[in-house]
Amino acid sequence: MSEHDKDVDAATGVETTGHEWDGIRELNNPLPRWWLYIFYITIVWAVVYWIFMPAWPALPGMGTNTPGIRNHSDRALVAESIDALRSARAENGAALIEASVEDILADQDLRQFAMAAGESAFGDNCATCHGAGGRGAPGYPTLADDVWLWGGGLDEIQHTITYGVRQENMESRFSMMPAFGRDQVLSAEEITNVAHYVRTLSGLEEPSDASIAGQEVFEWNCVACHGEAGTGDQFQGAPDLTDRDWLYGSDMATVQATIYNPRNSAMPAWGERLDETTVKALAVYVYALSGSEG
Amino acid sequence: MTALKPTPPSDAQPMYKKREPVHPKLVSGKFRSFKFAFMALALAVYYGLPWIRWDRGPDAPDQAILFFADGKFYFGPIEIWPQEVYYITGILILSSLGLFLVTSLFGRVWCGYACPQTVWTDLYIAVERFFEGDRNKRIKLDRAPWTFNKIWRKVAKHAVWLLIAAATGGALVFYFHDAPSLAYNFFTGHAPTTAYVFVGILTFTTYSLAGTMREQVCTYLCPWPRIQAALTDEDALNVTYRWDRGEPRGPHKKSETWEGRGDCVDCNACVTACPMGIDIRNGAQLECIHCALCIDACDDIMKKVGRPTGLIAYDTDKNVELRAAGKPAQKFRLFRPRVIIYAVLISAITALMAYGLFTRSTFELNVLKDRSPSFVQLSDGRIQNGYAIKLVNKRIDPKNIRLEVTGIEGADVSLVGEEHGDLDVEIPGEGVTRFRMIIKIPENAVDGNDRLRIVAIDTETGEQDANFIPFSSPRRN
Ligand code: SF4
Ligand code: SF4
Numbered sequence: 001m002s003e004h005d006k007d008v009d010a011a012t013g014v015e016t017t018g019h020e021w022d023g024i025r026e027l028n029n030p031l032p033r034w035w036l037y038i039f040y041i042t043i044v045w046a047v048v049y050w051i052f053m054p055a056w057p058a059l060p061g062m063g064t065n066t067p068g069i070r071n072h073s074d075r076a077l078v079a080e081s082i083d084a085l086r087s088a089r090a091e092n093g094a095a096l097i098e099a100s101v102e103d104i105l106a107d108q109d110l111r112q113f114a115m116a117a118g119e120s121a122f123g124d125n126c127a128t129c130h131g132a133g134g135r136g137a138p139g140y141p142t143l144a145d146d147v148w149l150w151g152g153g154l155d156e157i158q159h160t161i162t163y164g165v166r167q168e169n170m171e172s173r174f175s176m177m178p179a180f181g182r183d184q185v186l187s188a189e190e191i192t193n194v195a196h197y198v199r200t201l202s203g204l205e206e207p208s209d210a211s212i213a214g215q216e217v218f219e220w221n222c223v224a225c226h227g228e229a230g231t232g233d234q235f236q237g238a239p240d241l242t243d244r245d246w247l248y249g250s251d252m253a254t255v256q257a258t259i260y261n262p263r264n265s266a267m268p269a270w271g272e273r274l275d276e277t278t279v280k281a282l283a284v285y286v287y288a289l290s291g292s293e294g
Numbered sequence: 295m296t297a298l299k300p301t302p303p304s305d306a307q308p309m310y311k312k313r314e315p316v317h318p319k320l321v322s323g324k325f326r327s328f329k330f331a332f333m334a335l336a337l338a339v340y341y342g343l344p345w346i347r348w349d350r351g352p353d354a355p356d357q358a359i360l361f362f363a364d365g366k367f368y369f370g371p372i373e374i375w376p377q378e379v380y381y382i383t384g385i386l387i388l389s390s391l392g393l394f395l396v397t398s399l400f401g402r403v404w405c406g407y408a409c410p411q412t413v414w415t416d417l418y419i420a421v422e423r424f425f426e427g428d429r430n431k432r433i434k435l436d437r438a439p440w441t442f443n444k445i446w447r448k449v450a451k452h453a454v455w456l457l458i459a460a461a462t463g464g465a466l467v468f469y470f471h472d473a474p475s476l477a478y479n480f481f482t483g484h485a486p487t488t489a490y491v492f493v494g495i496l497t498f499t500t501y502s503l504a505g506t507m508r509e510q511v512c513t514y515l516c517p518w519p520r521i522q523a524a525l526t527d528e529d530a531l532n533v534t535y536r537w538d539r540g541e542p543r544g545p546h547k548k549s550e551t552w553e554g555r556g557d558c559v560d561c562n563a564c565v566t567a568c569p570m571g572i573d574i575r576n577g578a579q580l581e582c583i584h585c586a587l588c589i590d591a592c593d594d595i596m597k598k599v600g601r602p603t604g605l606i607a608y609d610t611d612k613n614v615e616l617r618a619a620g621k622p623a624q625k626f627r628l629f630r631p632r633v634i635i636y637a638v639l640i641s642a643i644t645a646l647m648a649y650g651l652f653t654r655s656t657f658e659l660n661v662l663k664d665r666s667p668s669f670v671q672l673s674d675g676r677i678q679n680g681y682a683i684k685l686v687n688k689r690i691d692p693k694n695i696r697l698e699v700t701g702i703e704g705a706d707v708s709l710v711g712e713e714h715g716d717l718d719v720e721i722p723g724e725g726v727t728r729f730r731m732i733i734k735i736p737e738n739a740v741d742g743n744d745r746l747r748i749v750a751i752d753t754e755t756g757e758q759d760a761n762f763i764p765f766s767s768p769r770r771n
Binding site for chain 2: 029030033036105106108115116134142144145146240245287289290
């Protein structure tokens with residue numbers, strides 16, 4: 001191409017790139033040379049990087065990507081920091097094992113640690129049945145209130161969590177309400193009457209002929225566990241029938257059904273699945289949900 | 295876009311340009327002296343600042359200026375937490391406004407005297423001059439073959455440059471760690487890896503930016519010259535060649551008259567003195583960092599030829615034009631609208647930040663109500679809500695905090711794990727302490743969504759932080 005083909009800017013005497021945008025032309029000033037060198041350095045850097053760091057994806061027959069001589073792995077680094085976290089937690093965790101649950105609750109630091117650990121363990125293991133924050137569901141006790149079947153003290157909660165309810169182990173919380181209907185201990189009429197009576201205990205019903213008849217049935221069959229006044233017994237996991245709290249429901253049909261064929265529901269022995277630290281943390285957390293022993 | 299003939303790179307115009315070495319000649323004069331003095335001051339501040347101590351009590355760092363120590367910034371008595379990082383933003387905004395203000399008052403003095411690039415380049419040139427001599431000797435040495443004399447001078451120069459570079463990087467990391475202990479650990483090999491990495495990076499950047507790239511940093515890399523263009527107007531004080539007086543230029547013999555010609559004797563002293571390698575007589579240029587060394591150079595010549603100094607001087611474009619048109623020059627107007635606007639903005643932001651700093655709290659109360667369950671009814675019929683409480687203590691010393699809950703009669707408030715009803719707690723310094731709060735209220739005192747006010751009171755100082763918290767209950771019909 002001959003010299004006069006070039007488009008030279010009159011003001012600066014510099015060639016332009018020959019491109020024009022709305023009358024604006026770009027000067028073709030030379031780049032500083034070091035700029036070029038930096039570009040070369042980046043190319044060298046890329047090669048160095050391939051050598052040291054994982055870079056190339058797996059080629060057929062290779063199985064994995066090129067590891068690089070530094071053998072760098074983000075996955076290993078994550079595992080390492082998780083280990084570091086574990087050992088950092090181990091210190092507080094060891095303190096949890098040594099201290100009693102009462103001491104844990106009373107100590108500001110241990111309490112906060114146990115609450116945090118307990119909250120996450122609760123979410124993983126307990127919330128499926130008891131609901132987030134221990135809100136409860138029909139058949140699954142609410143843990144945020146002051147009604148406790150097996151006792152709401154710290155030690156009692158710890159025991160219940162560790163050994164479970166109606167499990168095979170010897171320490172497990174255990175009781176069985178007889179199936180008054182299915183096993184034909186009571187007639188259908190007796191069941192209906194005693195159900196009416198039970199509902200009068202917490203003011204759900206006014207006393208009636210049926211409930212008065214039911215009271216006699218109650219005194220013969222139920223007081224051994226639920227107590228003369230129907231206030232329950234935490235040693236046997238017998239619910240208080242005089243309060244507003246109903247595990248399965250308070251309507252007539254549910255109460256009748258429970259007496260006819262009780263559900264006797266169970267809870268796993270978490271001591272068999274979780275370590276002692278976690279169980280203690282759970283006990284503190286569950287206790288703190290309600291903050292009252294009932 | 296219309297495509298003209300594309301121009302392929304020709305032999306005449308290379309694709310890449312080699313750096314043309316600049317060998318500024320040492321000048322003497324008031325600006326040169328001031329620049330050396332300012333360089334000494336700037337370096338002293340940079341190296342010395344991290345060593346100044348500031349007593350903050352036993353458990354806190356005692357370094358006056360410390361950045362990012364546990365995420366916090368310390369400036370003497372002021373301590374800035376990560377969540378208050380907007381103060382740092384404020385300082386940056388103030389810095390740039392300050393730069394604008396100074397620029398509109400005195401021209402581009404930042405570039406000329408204070409910019410680290412300028413200070414360190416000046417220092418590096420001084421080292422170069424020490425080993426290789428002044429301009430002419432350096433040019434000669436560069437052209438000379440590699441004799442022993444050349445080799446030792448070059449090696450010594452680069453060695454000293456590297457030392458300065460390492461010391462520069464070394465000083466920077468002291469701003470981020472306790473200086474005395476870091477200094478000890480650094481040389482015994484126990485400092486954190488980041489310290490070594492940053493010293494390495496800064497050694498490299500200092501050496502290459504001040505040693506080998508120099509004026510190219512200002513010309514190609516730095517955004518400030520571009521911004522500068524927007525800040526300059528015909529009222530701006532710039533290092534200016536007064537062409538009204540200098541032209542027509544030309545060599546001058548002692549015997550000749552000064553009538554009918556300009557004062558510039560075309561001696562090139564201003565060009566050889568220029569660290570940017572430009573000719574100020576071509577007018578205001580992006581490359582010019584306004585270091586005023588050409589003023590010193592020219593004043594020297596003017597004295598020698600017996601003409602008044604100030605052929606090159608701090609002046610405004612407007613005045614040059616006025617004088618060229620035969621009119622008297624104006625006095626420099628200090629109070630121009632832009633100066634006033636910058637000053638007002640700076641004062642306003644400073645006042646705002648100072649107000650924020652002096653009234654900021656030393657602790658914080660955060661309350662989060664349980665969502666699940668939103669409430670429970672207790673066996674005695676009362677309604678219970680649970681809350682997660684966070685008390686943030688921003689001071690080093692522990693605090694005694696009393697919580698008070700008001701708004702509904704008969705509310706029974708307790709903190710789990712504390713004595714029932716005891717709402718006085720001690721919280722450790724520098725951190726977040728969490729509590730679980732339980733509130734029980736008789737059913738007939740609440741209706742659906744009620745509101746309580748919770749106040750945390752520092753029992754010593756009386757400082758308070760209050761929150762409104764909801765209390766959920768079944769709606770009564
Ligand atoms: S032209 Fe003058 S003021 Fe500008 S950089 Fe060169 S010596 Fe400094
Ligand atoms: S130093 Fe002064 S007299 Fe010499 S060329 Fe520059 S402007 Fe002209």
